[in-house]
Amino acid sequence: MSRKPKSRSKKTKTAKITNQAEINPTRRKLIRLARNSAIGITVVGATGGYLAYSTRATMHEQDLTRIGQGRPSVVQIHDPQCPVCQRLQRATRAALSRFDDGELDYVVANIRSGKGDAFANKYAVPHVTLLLFDADGELQHILRGEQQADALEREFKKLIRS
CATH class of the missing domain: 3.40.30.10 (Glutaredoxin)
Incomplete structure (x- = not known):
């Protein structure tokens, strides 16, 4: 019976460490976030630009x-x-x-x-x-x-x- 509480306590400690790592972002995570944000902004900007061009071209054609x-x-x-x-x-x-x-x-x-x-x-x-x-x-x-x-x-x- 003593084995079960020990394994539970290890899981609890591991969970706390994992949560702590998520709360305190590392430099690598910040760089990844900046990269992904830049990619997202580029994609959204390009899509918006294409849609605006396409709309203007359609209006001109009509x-x-x-x-x-x-x-x-x-x-x-x-x-x-x-x-x-x-x-x-x-x-x-x-x-x-x-x-x-x-x-x-x-x-x-x-x-x-x-x-x-x-x-x-x-x-x-x-x-x-x-x-x-x-x-x-x-x-x-x-x-x-x-x-x-x-x-x-x-x-x-x-x-x-x-």
């Missing part, structure tokens, strides 16, 4: 007032929940990446927003459609359905020449 402001414009009538619209958007962006900045404006008319839906109705077109406008804002061509990036590049070159 600004329909850019049409007819001195540059030819490609306007995608887009439903963000439509997989075909998403494929068309990827192909359009791939084709646009082959042009210099400032040659073409890319605008997205999101049919799930009031302005995007009104714009699509104005031209009587469904989603999965690209409208090509000249620099003066005059509609030049309508491309319906899914397209390949190479075909879009040819159409965009024609638009720039007109």
